[in-house]
Amino acid sequence: MKKIATLIALFLTLTACSEDADDNAVAETNASVSFKFTHNWNDQLLDSSNFENLDLTNENGEVINIDRIRYLISRIELINTDNNLSYVFDGYKFTDLSNEDTYDFSPETNAVPLGNYQLKFIWGFNEQDNINGAYPDLNIASWNWPDMLGGGYHFLQFDGMYNVNTTNPAPFNYHNGTARVSEGVFEQNFATITFSESFTISNNATIEVKMNIAQFFTNPNTWDLNVLDTPLMPNYTAQKMMQENVLSVFSLGEIIQ
Amino acid sequence: MKYWITYCLLTIIICSCSKSEDTINNNDAYVPIPYQLEVPQHFDQLLIDPIIPFDNPMTEEGVSLGKRLFYDRILSVDNTKACASCHMPQNGFSDSNKFSIGVSGNFGNRNSMPLINLAWNFDDKYFWDGRALGLEHQALEPVTNPIELENPSWSDVEDRLNNHPEYPNLFNQAFGTSTITKDLVTKAIAQFERTLISGNSKFDKFLNGGATLTAQEQEGLNVFMDEERGDCFHCHGNPNNPLWTDNQFHNNGLDATFTDLGLGAVTGNPNDNGKFRSPTLRNLAYTAPYMHDGRFLTLDDVIEHYSSGLQNSSTIDPLMKKVEQGGVQLSEEDKNNLKAFLLSLSDPSFINNPAFLPQ
Numbered sequence: 001m002k003k004i005a006t007l008i009a010l011f012l013t014l015t016a017c018s019e020d021a022d023d024n025a026v027a028e029t030n031a032s033v034s035f036k037f038t039h040n041w042n043d044q045l046l047d048s049s050n051f052e053n054l055d056l057t058n059e060n061g062e063v064i065n066i067d068r069i070r071y072l073i074s075r076i077e078l079i080n081t082d083n084n085l086s087y088v089f090d091g092y093k094f095t096d097l098s099n100e101d102t103y104d105f106s107p108e109t110n111a112v113p114l115g116n117y118q119l120k121f122i123w124g125f126n127e128q129d130n131i132n133g134a135y136p137d138l139n140i141a142s143w144n145w146p147d148m149l150g151g152g153y154h155f156l157q158f159d160g161m162y163n164v165n166t167t168n169p170a171p172f173n174y175h176n177g178t179a180r181v182s183e184g185v186f187e188q189n190f191a192t193i194t195f196s197e198s199f200t201i202s203n204n205a206t207i208e209v210k211m212n213i214a215q216f217f218t219n220p221n222t223w224d225l226n227v228l229d230t231p232l233m234p235n236y237t238a239q240k241m242m243q244e245n246v247l248s249v250f251s252l253g254e255i256i257q
Numbered sequence: 258m259k260y261w262i263t264y265c266l267l268t269i270i271i272c273s274c275s276k277s278e279d280t281i282n283n284n285d286a287y288v289p290i291p292y293q294l295e296v297p298q299h300f301d302q303l304l305i306d307p308i309i310p311f312d313n314p315m316t317e318e319g320v321s322l323g324k325r326l327f328y329d330r331i332l333s334v335d336n337t338k339a340c341a342s343c344h345m346p347q348n349g350f351s352d353s354n355k356f357s358i359g360v361s362g363n364f365g366n367r368n369s370m371p372l373i374n375l376a377w378n379f380d381d382k383y384f385w386d387g388r389a390l391g392l393e394h395q396a397l398e399p400v401t402n403p404i405e406l407e408n409p410s411w412s413d414v415e416d417r418l419n420n421h422p423e424y425p426n427l428f429n430q431a432f433g434t435s436t437i438t439k440d441l442v443t444k445a446i447a448q449f450e451r452t453l454i455s456g457n458s459k460f461d462k463f464l465n466g467g468a469t470l471t472a473q474e475q476e477g478l479n480v481f482m483d484e485e486r487g488d489c490f491h492c493h494g495n496p497n498n499p500l501w502t503d504n505q506f507h508n509n510g511l512d513a514t515f516t517d518l519g520l521g522a523v524t525g526n527p528n529d530n531g532k533f534r535s536p537t538l539r540n541l542a543y544t545a546p547y548m549h550d551g552r553f554l555t556l557d558d559v560i561e562h563y564s565s566g567l568q569n570s571s572t573i574d575p576l577m578k579k580v581e582q583g584g585v586q587l588s589e590e591d592k593n594n595l596k597a598f599l600l601s602l603s604d605p606s607f608i609n610n611p612a613f614l615p616q
Contacts, residue, residue, distance in 0.1 A: 052528045067575050133497035136305040140379055142503045144495050146482040157491075159575040171575035173484075230578055231484035 030111035031257070032204045035076065037095060037103050038253060039069075041214045048100050055164060058217040062225045063165040064172070069097040069213065071156045072143070073193075074125050076105065078117040081198050087112050092125070094138060116200050119207065123191035123246050124155030124177065130190070149233055150178030150186030156242070158216065162225040172229040174216060176246070179239035187236075189243050195252045208253030219248040287430050289316035292448070294376065297456030299464050303497055307376030307451065313393060313444045315451060318431040323449030325427070326442060328615040331417055333360050333406040340399070340446065341615070343369040346608050349540035350453060355551035363404040366517065368551035371544045373537050373607070376451040378504050385533045385549040387506060388523045392450055396443040411439040418442065455539050455607035456499065463601070464496060470601065477598025480591045487563070487595055488585065491576050492535045501538040501602055507574045508532045510567035510584075511548060519549065521572075531572050542603035556599060560592050 039046040041056050051066050058064060074092035079085075089107040096102050124130070130152035133139060138153055145152050158174035179189040199207075217223035221241040232238040292315035294307060309315055326332065327340045343357035344350040350372035356364040367385050375383075375392055382388075383395035399405040400414055408414050418424045418437040425435035432441050462468035470478070480487040482495060492509075494501040506520045508531040515521075521530030533549040547553040553562065565583040567573075578585055587595070607613075 133303055136303060139303050139498045140305060140377070140500065142491065142494055142498050144490070144497045146484075146490065146495070148479065148482060161575055168581070170581065171573075171578060173575060173578070175484075230575075231488070233484045 030113055031201050032110045033078065033089075033112045033201065034104060034106040034110075034206050035093075036206055036208045036253075037093075037105070037211060038208060039097060039103075039211045039213060042212065046097065046213065048098050051097055056214070058162075058214065058225070059219075059222050060217065060224045062162045064160050064162045064225070065164050065169075066097075066158070066160040066213075068157060068159040070141070070143070070154075071095055071158075072124055072138070072153060074122045074129055076107075076121040077119070078112055078201070079120060080113070081116045081118055083115075087117075092129075092135075094141065094143070112201055114201055114203075116198055118198050119195045119209075119252060121193050123193055123243075124189070125153060126190050127188045130178065130188075145177040146233070149180045152178055155190065156216075156246075158213075162229065170225075170229060172225050173232060174242070175233050176239065176242040177233065179236050179243075180234055181236055189239050191243050191246050193247065193250050195250075197252050199252075199255055201257065203257040205255055205257035207255050210251045210253045211249055212251065213249070215249040216242070216245050219245060221245055286433055289318040289431055289433075291315070292317050292320050292452075294452065295454060297454065297461065297499075299461065299499060300377070300454075300456055303499060304377055305379070308379060308381060309376070309451070310391070310393070313447060315448050316431060318427070319445050319448040320452055321449075322427045322431045323445035323447065324613075324615075326446050327449050331421070332400055332408075332414060332442075334408045334413070335360055338406055340396070343399075343405070344372050346613055347543065349373060349455075349544040349608060351544045353545065355546050357405070359402070359404040360407040361404070365404055367549050368546060370534075370536065371540065372450055372453050373455045373539050374500055375453065377500050380504055382504075382534070386519045386523050387534055392447040393440070393443045396446045396450075397439060400439075414442070415439060453607075453613060455604045457606045458539065458602050458604040460496075460598075460601040461499065461604070464499065471597065473594050473597040474601045475598075477594035477596065477601075480587070480595045481598055486585060486587060486591055488576065488578060489538075489563075489595075492574075493538050502535045504534060506532040506534055507576070508570065508572045509563075510569070510573050510577045510580060511552070511562070513568040513570050515570070517550065528572060531570060532574075538599055538602050540603050540607060541599055543608055556596055557592070560587070560595055563587075564592065 041054070044054065044056070046054075051069070055063050055065065072092060072094050076089045076093065078087045080087070090109050091107060093105045094102065132147070132151040133144065135153070138144070143153050145154050154175060154177045156174065156176040160172055161169045162172050163169050177189060179187040181187050221244060223241070223245070228235070228238050294315065296307065330336045330339045332339060338360050343352045345352060348371070352369035355368060356366060357369050358364060370385060381391050383392060389395040389398065397411070401408050401411060415437055424437060428437050428441055429435040431445060434441075459468050460470070463470050481489045492503050492505070492507055494503065506529065512531065515531045518530045520532040521527060541556055545554060545556070547556070547559050553559045563584050564587040567577050567580045567584045569580050573580060
């Protein structure tokens with residue numbers, strides 16, 4: 001009896017030890033990487049507590065209030081700068097500025113080999129992923145882009161009022177998605193966001209990505225809301241200007257590991 | 258050490274024994290039959306799974322009990338009103354009166370919300386102003402509301418149900434206890450309400466390949482989906498979101514000043530003043546009058562509001578375009594086409610479904 005009990009105790013001890021050993025082995029070669037997205041208007045940090053309450057001035061000089069910002073990115077990818085191998089995270093990230101639970105992205109399948117990397121992702125969905133009605137969580141968010149404009153999904157919904165410092169504020173709907181060239185003719189309008197900085201993943205890491213929302217109105221196209229306010233979804237020129245401006249919206253922030 | 262090991266083994270044996278006894282006891286209890294929601298094929302394909310709280314799994318007995326309670330006037334202070342008095346099946350589980358009449362003949366200040374596809378209200382906020390979190394909590398309030406079912410307290414209702422000749426046994430079959438509490442009452446009602454699924458309108462049949470839209474309905478869909486015309490889809494769904502609502506809160510330009518703050522009164526945030534939950538556009542043929550205060554008697558009135566009747570205010574949703582002109586200025590043809598499309602979202606099989614009607 002005493003021997004059986006001792007054997008059970010020994011077995012339990014060994015099992016417990018082997019779990020720890022496995023954990024250590026994983027941590028030595030791979031890291032778990034998560035992403036933290038922060039949002040700002042130039043030097044002003046924006047979050048769910050303040051973004052509706054600020055008077056913000058865009059590059060063209062209009063004073064605006066933000067009512068709603070939701071956006072989509074996909075194919076978040078780490079490219080190893082030593083061997084050019086890519087680690088692509090599953091899934092996509094749908095962010096709603098009013099809901100801070102959506103700010104972070106922690107991919108479930110997550111074992112990045114340690115090394116030196118650059119970050120890259122797709123603004124919106126690329127042509128392969130932008131499939132009409134394919135994503136139930138985006139469908140229930142009414143995130144769909146109309147068939148008559150090429151279908152698929154919105155990349156951005158940015159709503160607010162401009163000229164709020166005058167007696168005639170007016171709405172704007174800066175919505176981005178597939179561009180309609182002409183009736184029945186569409187052009188993909190996603191953007192590839194590539195960060196030039198290289199960084200080392202030596203342990204589990206959290207990478208901050210900064211989104212400067214003011215840049216949607218700034219670079220390279222200074223946006224005049226008095227001309228381009230709403231509707232913009234069917235406006236090919238506006239859609240291509242958005243595609244150009246989004247390239248300067250994101251920057252790499254702090255990496256904690 | 259020797260005794261310690263013996264005690265450990267003894268504990269394990271006792272635990273094993275007690276587990277077996279539990280199992281025996283459970284085998285003696287009535288086990289309710291799991292209820293399978295009849296989810297339309299395109300809902301299954303396009304939407305995420307319905308919300309079923311882990312602490313209120315749906316059962317045949319629970320749904321049946323919930324349906325009986327929904328139609329039973331025992332929930333009102335003088336046995337004159339039931340949930341169904343203000344949520345009538347023939348009106349899409351809404352009320353054709355602008356404001357519903359309570360037990361004492363008093364009126365509320367909001368139109369009764371239709372009860373349609375509630376299992377897919379993913380934010381789980383109910384009432385026009387979102388003040389109830391969870392369907393189970395929603396059903397708590399009307400029972401003691403002084404202008405609705407008017408019970409002084411829930412304990413009065415619990416007493417009536419506990420002294421009823423049949424309800425204790427029905428609760429025992431549904432929940433494993435014959436002691437009736439308000440929480441179990443609202444759980445049962447919520448189970449029934451989750452079965453109120455509407456997914457068989459003409460437009461649903463069109464989506465599933467079983468019907469053809471008329472030219473007018475098809476053009477109405479185009480108006481609905483066109484940002485330059487109706488732009489209805491940003492708040493009211495689209496063919497890939499067949500709930501036909503975003504279940505979010507918007508100020509849709511009804512008033513320049515607010516007599517009812519809506520969401521703002523719940524959150525205390527002035528940015529939310531005048532915002533109300535988008536209702537589904539399903540079954541509009543049966544759910545008049547429209548808006549949170551039932552101000553519009555007809556669908557034509559509603560369309561005209563968005564076309565030319567918008568009122569500006571500090572919290573108006575920027576999606577309300579051309580507010581300075583009163584709205585999107587639809588042509589008469591566009592209005593008629595839009596109306597034809599909207600009516601294709603009505604589902605006669607929903608209001609006539611015997612599973613939803615009193616026995």
